[in-house]
Amino acid sequence: xxxxxxxxxxxxxxxxxxxxxxxxxxxxxxxxxxxxxxxxxxxxxxxxxxxxxxxxxxxxxxxxxxxxxxxxxxxxxxxxxxxxxxxxxxxxxxxxxxxxxxxxxxxxxxxxxxxxxxxxxxxxxxxxxxxxxxxxxxxxxxxxxxxxxxxxxxxxxxxxxxxxxxxxxxxxxxxxxxxxxxxxxxxxxxxxxxxxxxxxxxxxxxxxxxxxxxxxxxxxxxxxxxxxxxxxxxxxxxxxxxxxxxxxxxxxxxxxxxxxxxxxxxxxxxxxxxxxxxxxxxxxxxxxxxxxxxxxxxxxxxxxxxxxxxxxxxxxxxxxxxxxxxxxxxxxxxxxxxxxxxxxxxxxxxxxxxxxxxxxxxxxxxxxxxxxxxxxxxxxxxxxxxxxxxxxxxxxxxxxxxxxxxxxxxxxxxxxxxxxxxxxxxxxxxxxxxxxxxxxxxxxxx
Numbered sequence: 361x362x363x364x365x366x367x368x369x370x371x372x373x374x375x376x377x378x379x380x381x382x383x384x385x386x387x388x389x390x391x392x393x394x395x396x397x398x399x400x401x402x403x404x405x406x407x408x409x410x411x412x413x414x415x416x417x418x419x420x421x422x423x424x425x426x427x428x429x430x431x432x433x434x435x436x437x438x439x440x441x442x443x444x445x446x447x448x449x450x451x452x453x454x455x456x457x458x459x460x461x462x463x464x465x466x467x468x469x470x471x472x473x474x475x476x477x478x479x480x481x482x483x484x485x486x487x488x489x490x491x492x493x494x495x496x497x498x499x500x501x502x503x504x505x506x507x508x509x510x511x512x513x514x515x516x517x518x519x520x521x522x523x524x525x526x527x528x529x530x531x532x533x534x535x536x537x538x539x540x541x542x543x544x545x546x547x548x549x550x551x552x553x554x555x556x557x558x559x560x561x562x563x564x565x566x567x568x569x570x571x572x573x574x575x576x577x578x579x580x581x582x583x584x585x586x587x588x589x590x591x592x593x594x595x596x597x598x599x600x601x602x603x604x605x606x607x608x609x610x611x612x613x614x615x616x617x618x619x620x621x622x623x624x625x626x627x628x629x630x631x632x633x634x635x636x637x638x639x640x641x642x643x644x645x646x647x648x649x650x651x652x653x654x655x656x657x658x659x660x661x662x663x664x665x666x667x668x669x670x671x672x673x674x675x676x677x678x679x680x681x682x683x684x685x686x687x688x689x690x691x692x693x694x695x696x697x698x699x700x701x702x703x704x705x706x707x708x709x710x711x712x713x714x715x716x717x718x719x720x721x722x723x724x725x726x727x728x729x730x731x732x733x734x735x736x737x738x739x740x741x742x743x744x745x746x747x748x749x750x751x752x753x754x755x756x757x758x759x760x761x762x763x764x765x766x767x768x769x770x771x772x773x774x775x776x777x778x779x780x781x782x783x784x785x786x787x788x789x790x791x792x793x794x795x796x797x798x799x800x801x802x803x804x805x806x
Contacts, residue, residue, distance in 0.1 A: 366519060367441070375683070379656025381525035385532075386652035390570040392532035392564075394705065397641045399539045399708045400557050403490075405555050407644075408706060410490035412637025413478050413622065417495055421466050423615065425506040426471060427608020428455070428462060429513035430658070430741050431600040436517035436583055437659040441666030445582055452514050452583040452589040457591075457598060459510040463503030468476040470499040483623050490554045497558035501565050508569035514583050517659050523575050527568040535564025561763065599633075606681065606746030611735060613757035614640075620762045624769050624777060631709075632751065632774045635716045638706045639723060646691035646727060647734070650684045654738030661742025677739045677796070693708040695724035704741040719778045726782030730756075732789035736796055743800070749797035752792050760784035 366374065400662055401408040431454035439448035474495040508527075541549055542556030552559065574584070577792045618640065625632035657680045664672045695702070703716030733752050740749035763785040768776025 366660050367669045367672060368665050371672060372625075372679055373678045374660060375653075375657055375676060377679075378521050378660060379520065379683070381521035382655040382798075385525040385528035385651035386648035386655075387645070388529045388532045389587065390648045391504055392536055393644045395536050396539055396557065396561065397638075398705055399543050400554065401425055401668045402408065403543065404486070405709065405712075406484060406486040406633065407490045409482070409634050409637065410487045410494060410554065411485075411557075412633060412640075413481055413487070413491050414474075414498070415496045415637065417474055417477065417555065418498060419615040419618075421470065421499070421502050421505055421614055423611030424462055424466060424608050424738065425459065425509040425759045426602040426611050427606075428459060428506075428600065429509045430607035430694070431455075431602070431604025431746070432510060432518045433513035433658060434601050434603050434662040434742055435596075436514065437662030440517065440582060442662035446590075447596070448587070448637055449584045450588075451596060451600065452517075453585050453587060453591045454593075454596060455510050455514070456507065457587075458587050458600070459501050459506040460503060462504035464504040466506070467499060469566055469699040470502065471496065474499060481626050481633065482526060484630070487630075493602045494558045496553050497555060498561050500786075501562040502535070504562075504569050508565065508572060511572035512806070514585075515572065515575075517662075518582055519659060521656065523572070527571040529573075529723060530571050531564045531566075531568040533569045535560050535730075544705040556589060560692050602729065603741055603744055605747040606750035607741050609750050610741075612751050617757045617761060621777060623772060624765055628769075628774050631712050631715060632777075634707070634712060637704075638703060638716055639719055642695075642702055642720065643691075643723075646688065646695075649687050649691075650731065650734050653680055653683050653687070654735065657735075658678075658738050658742040661739055662744070665743055667803050673739070673743070676737065681731060681735045684735045685728055688727040688731045692724045692727045695720050695727075715774070718775065722775070722778040723781040726785030729782075729789040730785040733785070733792040736800075739796075740800070745800075746794065748800075752788060752795065755791060756784060756788040760787055 366378075369377075387514075397408065397411060400411050432451060435451045436448045436455075439445070439451060452767060475488075475492050478491040478495070482488060512524045512527065515521075515527075538560035540546075542552050542560050543554075544556075545551030618636065621636055622633050625636060657676050660676050661673050664676070668800070699717040700713065703713050703720060707713060707716070728748040733756050737749040737752055738745070740752075761780050764783060765777045765780035768780050770776075772779070
């Protein structure tokens, strides 16, 4: 099977065809996040707050899985572009083996540390109970998550975006269907409350892995997962982690950001913690859609870089940037115009609704300019330049925003935290543009 279409097809149709399945699956994933939170919010505001506090733990698991998957994706795509299918399959085999180990380590660590972590941000007994119950179940599914995401990245490296789309959508559909049944009960199935939400999430995460394995066994593919001595190669392992570790840190940084902001906001009121959690559920529609575009271009960039088609890499970057900026622009308009109804999906409290409307409108000011850093991180990962990608994300999620949020919160209260979002986006966007012009275009693609 050939992937030469990635260096032969016109760039715009290629980017659209590779990104559209991933954008579709990301939109479904975002919808699932909204629906899942909607049902949990029906239990109580404390349950929704608990879900917000557990989110960084879930994001950490996904960060490790996706980050390593990106390292595998770019390495496999590079070797396919260079015509070395054996090396590409060795990368796939090593990646699957290591993802199992990652999942086991994450299960042990997160199960042990989750109660302590939740206790850092709340003393509310109900919130702690909800959070501990939910975390204990979802963390137990870490191995299916890490292995499933690894297979997702393998299919993406081959350009089979529709397989990845179908698998991800199947998991979201299963989760959404199980949510009301397991949370509120149906017939002989008892009402499990927040435990039901956790079980629905876990079962939904097993479903994509089952689909990936079924497709892999049914159809031959260029990337074959098989155990052989040659795959245990130090240089190959270093290549996977050279991109995987920075990419994983890129994904983990939002968890650190949310944790830090929860600490700042908890000093004012738990209502602000809830508002931040609601915002992160809502912004998934925008940023997961943009992430779908990034996932679509990453194998294109890696393949063409491996094939020496540097001009197409630059064309791909420009095309993806335009598409991402358009998504961000639409997201800004929606958040400005419909802030009230969007926040109202998760709360009936008029106080929380008023706080949430203000937060959403202020934060959305930075959406469009963030398209620069969002797109460039994906391009750099596709080029195997994980450290540069990580540098951009550190500026965006940690170096600028956390100190700024603390300072502004001391001066303006919680509103200062919301304003701390768009300022770093502008700074990081400018830095990302300069990095591409001065370093990537001149040095990497010269």
